[in-house]
Amino acid sequence: MNGGRSSRVARADGVMPGRHTPQRAAVLRAIAESTRFLSAQELHARLVADGVSIGLTTVYRSVQALARGGLLDVVHDAAGGRRYRDRPAAGHRHYVLCRHCGHSQPVDADVVEEWVDGVAGRTGFSAVEHTLELTGLCPTCTTAG
Amino acid sequence: MNGGRSSRVARADGVMPGRHTPQRAAVLRAIAESTRFLSAQELHARLVADGVSIGLTTVYRSVQALARGGLLDVVHDAAGGRRYRDRPAAGHRHYVLCRHCGHSQPVDADVVEEWVDGVAGRTGFSAVEHTLELTGLCPTCTTAG
DNA sequence: GTCCGTGCAAATCTTTTGCAAGGTT
DNA sequence: AACCTTGCAAAAGATTTGCACGGAC
Helix, strand or coil, rough: CCCCCCCCHHHHCCCCCCCCCHHHHHHHHHHHHHCCCCHHHHHHHHHHHHHCCHHHHHHHHHHHHHCCCCCEEECCCCCCCCCEEEECCCCCCEEEECCCCCCEEEEEHHHHHHHHHHHHHHHCCEEEEEEEEEEECCCHHHHCC | HHHHCCCCEEECCCCCCCCHHHHHHHHHHHHHHCCEEEEEEHHHHHHHHHHCCCHHHHHHHHHHHHHCCCCCEEEEECCCEEEECCCCCCCCEEEEEEECEEEEEEECCHHHHHHHHHHHHHCCCCCEEEEEEEEEEEEHHHHCC
């Protein structure tokens, strides 16, 4: 999907920094294909199941780099582990995750963003950053009961 | 587990599930005394430093029970670990944490709560729950920094 | 050719569990 | 006396790191 042939740091291309390797391409692809937040372990299992030869360590390092670069969004699961999902567009996005099937759906959180901007002024804190995680039961799982 | 049994000793500062022991009282006291979110390990270190005889396991079990009972609020630190703080009043509260000194300050998030209520209707998800964490630099650290 | 990415094993770290002893009610 | 809580040691996991090799540029 990306024609990332440029030397490096092809941000506009949506490619991770660093060299182009089959493993990284696979991680990127696997993440882009899921609407669920996946843990590094799940991601690794998926890749291996798909016949990709990749080590768990590499998956960890990949998602780490991608998250650092802002290409992935991260949430914490109940156990405290990290789960990743590709970030649909530039900027900060929030999601509702289904507690039952794991499906995630972006939600428009402009109201929250604005509120957060105001927090700085109201509290005296500076450089305020935020994390917002929503969970629930998706329409399908709600119906299926 | 806990489950609101008939506890004869209703404490002035909150209901401690289960029996009344010196260790639990100490955990409760230590948590109530701090405006910082503390990890189980930090809490344990503090207690021991204060001369309280208590095991790390007990601290873990205590915060676990307290959080489950809604007496503590929880956040995740950068490493994914859990940190606890007493919940100032009934209901759900949110805070801004100082990334430098760890101090935390409750913020009024009614706007967000209302927005969250609307998310269910807008997305089709049901039983929506949320987690909101804010970090920044507190006034003191902003000035000093 | 150089440097970076990979991957295995081992190391770390946080949190949980088994179980016997002691405290509470 | 009955049952719960404690706490040590060990277990269970998740994530990171050391190091040597192979591929990317």
